[in-house]
Amino acid sequence: MGRNAGHARAAVLIGAACAGNFLEFYNFLAYAFFAPMIGRAFFPSGGGNLANLLYALMTFAVGFVMRPLGALLVGRFARAHGQHAALMLTFGMMAAGSFLIAATPPASTIGVLAPTLIICARLLQGFSDGGEVGPATELLYTAAPGGLGGVFGALQYMTQLLGSLLAVLLGLVLSLCLSHDALFSWGWRLPFAFGLVIIPAGMVLRRLAAGHAIPPHHPAPPPTPEERRAAGAVILFVFLGIVSATIATYLRTFGVSYAVSVLRLSPAIGMTAMTAGLAAGALSVLASMVFLARRPDAPGAVTGVSVLIGLLSPWLYYRAIHHPGLGSQLALNVGMFALSGFVISCMWKLFLDALPAHSRSFLFGVLYATAVSVFGGLTQPTVTWLIAVTGNPLVPGWMMAATAALGLFSYLRLRTATTTGARSA
Numbered sequence: 001m002g003r004n005a006g007h008a009r010a011a012v013l014i015g016a017a018c019a020g021n022f023l024e025f026y027n028f029l030a031y032a033f034f035a036p037m038i039g040r041a042f043f044p045s046g047g048g049n050l051a052n053l054l055y056a057l058m059t060f061a062v063g064f065v066m067r068p069l070g071a072l073l074v075g076r077f078a079r080a081h082g083q084h085a086a087l088m089l090t091f092g093m094m095a096a097g098s099f100l101i102a103a104t105p106p107a108s109t110i111g112v113l114a115p116t117l118i119i120c121a122r123l124l125q126g127f128s129d130g131g132e133v134g135p136a137t138e139l140l141y142t143a144a145p146g147g148l149g150g151v152f153g154a155l156q157y158m159t160q161l162l163g164s165l166l167a168v169l170l171g172l173v174l175s176l177c178l179s180h181d182a183l184f185s186w187g188w189r190l191p192f193a194f195g196l197v198i199i200p201a202g203m204v205l206r207r208l209a210a211g212h213a214i215p216p217h218h219p220a221p222p223p224t225p226e227e228r229r230a231a232g233a234v235i236l237f238v239f240l241g242i243v244s245a246t247i248a249t250y251l252r253t254f255g256v257s258y259a260v261s262v263l264r265l266s267p268a269i270g271m272t273a274m275t276a277g278l279a280a281g282a283l284s285v286l287a288s289m290v291f292l293a294r295r296p297d298a299p300g301a302v303t304g305v306s307v308l309i310g311l312l313s314p315w316l317y318y319r320a321i322h323h324p325g326l327g328s329q330l331a332l333n334v335g336m337f338a339l340s341g342f343v344i345s346c347m348w349k350l351f352l353d354a355l356p357a358h359s360r361s362f363l364f365g366v367l368y369a370t371a372v373s374v375f376g377g378l379t380q381p382t383v384t385w386l387i388a389v390t391g392n393p394l395v396p397g398w399m400m401a402a403t404a405a406l407g408l409f410s411y412l413r414l415r416t417a418t419t420t421g422a423r424s425a
Helices: 002-033 035-042 049-065 067-081 083-103 113-143 155-177 180-185 187-210 225-252 255-262 267-294 299-322 326-354 357-390 395-424
Strands: none
Touching: 002 035, 002 083, 002 113, 002 155, 002 187, 002 255, 035 049, 035 113, 035 180, 035 187, 035 255, 049 067, 049 113, 049 357, 067 083, 067 113, 067 357, 083 113, 083 187, 113 155, 113 357, 155 187, 155 267, 155 326, 180 187, 225 326, 225 357, 225 395, 255 267, 255 326, 255 357, 267 326, 299 326, 299 395, 326 357, 326 395, 357 395
């Protein structure tokens, strides 16, 4: 009876964290997938498709500026009022931002007020998303069965993929059912409106989780000088690992805009390939979680897959450029998402296990928000700008290879830092 109650409690907590993270990233990433349409509606210019896309992605990047502030303020709010209150707050703010994007008239109707409202919406979403990650990840880690907190922490990335998958599936359906003009005129608003409809489900789950709240950790004794040095190394390499994962994530989710605005393919092709890629990524995360539960330490596997990503990325992008179409887009998206799903799951486990338990939620939230704020928000505008300036659409392939090298470096150094810290303790 007690075991069943424990399983039910864990299921409710994990469900609340996953559902909330799913809905947050559904709304957040929908903007990236529909950036070409949003650019035409709110940021019209005489510079063509790439100029419109660049303005839309710069506004996408604005939301990232608020992430560290959200992580800091919501992290403090969670310490004072509990994880449940913090997660309800972030959810409500994300809903408000999504409403603004769905309801704001185009610039042709209200002029400069339109892009102003969209920027406000992105600021709200960025603040709430920054505050969401730490408490939600801590819920997953603490509610997981004994010894598997780091493994279950990979669900944080899994729900990002599933939220993005729902957004791109809706985009695919719309691109197949609506004309090009209708999709660019009003059809792109429907996913944001749908996100508002499904938000109450997340609110219900989080209210249920309030009855199973996790008690706060007792304050830890002050760290010794040796522990401070070890913690500093851990924080540095966790940060670098998150930077690598962040840049790679936003390079992959640039896929639809890349297909439509750079390779001049139809939205249906871009959405289909992204759908397949996200599904492959989700399955890869599940497979890696099973692998990690059986073999918690897998440096050889991570090294091999990381090297494979570095070698394959430029070639897959080269194929997509010189043989444009559904086949090359499927190969690019499925390959990148499937390989990265395994690596990110292994890295996520190492990150969460390495951080001190008494401050894991706050530290992970701040490190994640800072890395995403600085590098995630700038990745897609930077790639777009580099392609426009150099005329070389292979830029994202070389960037993906570079991030794989950085990720492997941070993973191996973090393993060394945690091993050294464990021995000295």
